[in-house]
Amino acid sequence: MATSSSLAGEKTRWWLSNRKLVRKYLRDARSLVATRELPKVSTAVGLLDAALVVSPRHEAALELKARSLLFLRRFREVADMLQDYIPSCKMAAAADNDSSTSLGSAPLNRELLSPGREGSGSGIFFRCFSVSDLKRKFLAGLSKSSGDEGHWRYLVLGHACCRLGLLEDAMVLLQAGRRLAAAASRRRSVCWPDDSFISSTASTGGNGATPMPTELESTSQLLSHIKLLLRRTTAAVAALDAGVPAEASRLFSKVLDGRRGVPAAFAAGCFVGRASAHHAAGRLAEAIADCNRALAVEPFCVPALRARADLLEAVGALPDSLNDLDHLKLLYDSILRDGKLPGPPWRPHHGVRYRDIPVEHRALAARIQQLRCQVAAAGGCVDVDYHSLIGVRHGCTRSELERAHLLLSLRHKPEKATAFVARLEFADDHRDPDGVRDQAKMSAMVLYRMLQKGYSRIKATVMNEEKVAVAVAAAAQVAASIPTVAGGGSEVPKKAAVAAAGVFQRRFCRDTAEAGSMHCHGAIPVK
Numbered sequence: 001m002a003t004s005s006s007l008a009g010e011k012t013r014w015w016l017s018n019r020k021l022v023r024k025y026l027r028d029a030r031s032l033v034a035t036r037e038l039p040k041v042s043t044a045v046g047l048l049d050a051a052l053v054v055s056p057r058h059e060a061a062l063e064l065k066a067r068s069l070l071f072l073r074r075f076r077e078v079a080d081m082l083q084d085y086i087p088s089c090k091m092a093a094a095a096d097n098d099s100s101t102s103l104g105s106a107p108l109n110r111e112l113l114s115p116g117r118e119g120s121g122s123g124i125f126f127r128c129f130s131v132s133d134l135k136r137k138f139l140a141g142l143s144k145s146s147g148d149e150g151h152w153r154y155l156v157l158g159h160a161c162c163r164l165g166l167l168e169d170a171m172v173l174l175q176a177g178r179r180l181a182a183a184a185s186r187r188r189s190v191c192w193p194d195d196s197f198i199s200s201t202a203s204t205g206g207n208g209a210t211p212m213p214t215e216l217e218s219t220s221q222l223l224s225h226i227k228l229l230l231r232r233t234t235a236a237v238a239a240l241d242a243g244v245p246a247e248a249s250r251l252f253s254k255v256l257d258g259r260r261g262v263p264a265a266f267a268a269g270c271f272v273g274r275a276s277a278h279h280a281a282g283r284l285a286e287a288i289a290d291c292n293r294a295l296a297v298e299p300f301c302v303p304a305l306r307a308r309a310d311l312l313e314a315v316g317a318l319p320d321s322l323n324d325l326d327h328l329k330l331l332y333d334s335i336l337r338d339g340k341l342p343g344p345p346w347r348p349h350h351g352v353r354y355r356d357i358p359v360e361h362r363a364l365a366a367r368i369q370q371l372r373c374q375v376a377a378a379g380g381c382v383d384v385d386y387h388s389l390i391g392v393r394h395g396c397t398r399s400e401l402e403r404a405h406l407l408l409s410l411r412h413k414p415e416k417a418t419a420f421v422a423r424l425e426f427a428d429d430h431r432d433p434d435g436v437r438d439q440a441k442m443s444a445m446v447l448y449r450m451l452q453k454g455y456s457r458i459k460a461t462v463m464n465e466e467k468v469a470v471a472v473a474a475a476a477q478v479a480a481s482i483p484t485v486a487g488g489g490s491e492v493p494k495k496a497a498v499a500a501a502g503v504f505q506r507r508f509c510r511d512t513a514e515a516g517s518m519h520c521h522g523a524i525p526v527k
Contacts, residue, residue, distance in 0.1 A: 018054050025051035026060060033068055041068050059150060066156045075427045078160035079346050085157055086346050087172050151180035155219060162222060163427045165265025165348050171226050174219050181216060229255055229262070236273060245280035252277060261425040264436075268298045269350045275307050279314075284389055285408055285451060287311050292443035293420055296436050300331055300342050302352045316384045317450075318375050325368050332361045386454030398462050405455045412451065417444030 025047045032044035048065040051058060062081075069078045083089055154177030162170035236251035252274035256267060275290035291308035294301050305328045312321035335341060335357050341349050375382060387394055392404050418437040426433055 022051045022055050022058060022061065025054075026064070029061075029064055029068075033064065033071075036071070038072065041071055044068055045072070063150060063152045063156075066152070070156050070159055073163075073427075075160040075163045076344070078156060079164060080344065082153055082157045082160075083344075083346060085153055085173070086161065086166070086169050088166065088169050089346050151177045151184060153177070154180065155215065158219070159222065161346075162226060163263055163425060164346070165263040165267075165269075165427075166346065167226050167230055167263070167266055169346075171223065171230065174223050174226070178216060178219050178223075225260060229266070233270065233273070236277070240273065240277055240280065243280075245277040248277040249274055249281065256420070257423065261423055264297050264424045264426050265348050267420075267424050268294045268301050268304065269348070271297070272301070272303045272307055272350065275304075275311075279307070279311060282388075283391060284311055284315055285391065285412065285447065288447055289412055289417075289444070292417075292447065293440060296440040296443065297424065299439070301350065302328065302331065303350050305331070313371070315386075315389045316382055318371055318382045322368065322371055322375070325364060325371070329361070329364055329368065332357055332364065336361065384450075384454070386458055389454050390451065390458065392458065395465070396458075396462065398459070398466070401455070401458055401462060405451070408451050409448075412444060412448050414441050414445040414448055417441050 029044040029047040029051070032040040032047070035041075045065060045068050048061050048068065051061045052065065055061065066078055066081060069075075069081070079086065154173045158170045158173035158177055161167075161173060232251050232255050236248045236255070239245075239251060240248035252270050255270050256262060256274070262270070271290045271294035275287040275294070278284070278287035278290065288308060288311050291304050291311065294304035295308070298304070305324050309321045309324035309328065312318075312324065331342075335354065339354075341347075341352065341354055343349075387396075390401075390404050390408060392400055417440050421433055421437050421440065424433075424436075426436075
């Protein structure tokens with residue numbers, strides 16, 4: 001009894017001492033965060049880490065750390081810290097579990113099965129849920145646990161997901177956080193007296209100054225921006241599926257060229273979508289340029305690599321297409337070796353799924369072998385279809401070629417290739433903007449040289465065709481301007497015959513006169 005009581009006393013003292021230590025860390029961290037200076041906020045994050053080592057589930061420490069990381073723009077750490085609350089990660093984990101259980105002998109999930117109708121004889125049939133249904137279930141789960149968990153998780157994580165390019169997850173999280181915050185505010189306001197409701201004039205300080213937007217107001221503004229981007233992107237994809245590439249390109253351009261910045265990861269997917277629209281419209285140079293921009297932002301973007309390889313193969317640049325396909329094969333090899341897609345689980349992969357990689361890897365190896373055989377059969381000299389690249393028809397005029405070349409040269413100058421970087425919002429897990437600019441300028445320079453080479457070759461061909469056409473037109477004009485004179489089965493020009501007759505007559509008369517004069521002077525002996 002004495003031993004157990006001593007152990008309990010030591011445990012109580014240890015718990016009280018740790019509690020005091022956590023309170024001290026929190027007090028110091030709050031004072032540092034209140035200064036809103038980056039070095040002091042970074043120091044506060046270190047203190048909060050020490051507090052969480054002592055008490056890992058301390059709610060106040062977790063909230064203050066998440067808000068401090070959001071202030072420091074360390075969005076990746078926020079996503080890693082609250083990864084379990086991201087809807088796409090939850091759905092991906094549920095899909096993996098469902099696929100693993102369907103392959104094994106474990107029973108299927110009862111929520112995905114429903115009994116068939118009576119008398120139909122169908123027994124059990126599968127009922128598929130859409131993404132909206134899954135997100136609705138997620139929100140229902142949030143409402144059930146709203147009493148135990150704070151709404152700050154969803155608001156902070158929603159802001160971080162927006163900066164990381166997870167706009168759909170950010171929309172769900174911000175809507176859930178705003179709903180939970182409003183519900184908590186209503187619950188607190190029930191017991192408030194009438195004099196506790198501060199008027200708007202008192203909140204502004206009474207001097208008419210514009211108040212700072214509250215957290216809910218900034219959340220509402222961010223939500224409206226996210227909805228606008230998603231609405232335009234959805235409309236662009238629908239226009240592309242409907243066979244209207246011009247409208248799809250216009251909508252993608254409105255997303256990418258807006259006044260407000262776009263997250264870099266989300267912009268990479270929009271660049272790939274606009275490249276598909278340009279490809280469908282026959283503007284191959286524009287499509288290649290958009291793929292270059294997407295790869296400058298995300299070097300391991302599988303859809304961008306695949307799309308650029310297809311475009312280069314379409315114009316006949318097989319060596320360049322092989323380089324992209326080899327890069328894509330190395331990326332597939334690393335994915336299969338690691339057993340997961342590159343990056344953290346919450347990172348957007350633009351529709352790429354791990355379970356599709358083995359099949360795509362085999363098809364990619366066969367395609368690479370086929371292209372290498374084509375290059376070997378051509379002896380390494382492959383003719384590039386520069387007409388398709390520049391966007392002019394075969395047999396075009398010099399004015400059409402000059403106009404197309406001028407437009408492409410103005411759009412794809414290497415000096416202008418980095419202008420899109422200023423409209424992107426880079427998170428801490430992305431590349432440095434200077435590195436993105438260098439990569440974009442390098443790829444734009446390769447495309448610009450290809451365009452100049454194509455222009456010179458097409459121009460030489462057009463000039464040769466013009467020379468031949470001028471020669472043929474001159475010969476035809478000469479033949480048309482000379483009428484024919486029939487006689488003796490031969491055609492003699494009338495003017496030439498008259499001129500020849502006049503010359504002969506004059507020469508005959510002159511010779512006759514000379515002969516007469518010589519005879520009169522006795523120059524010619526007469527026998």
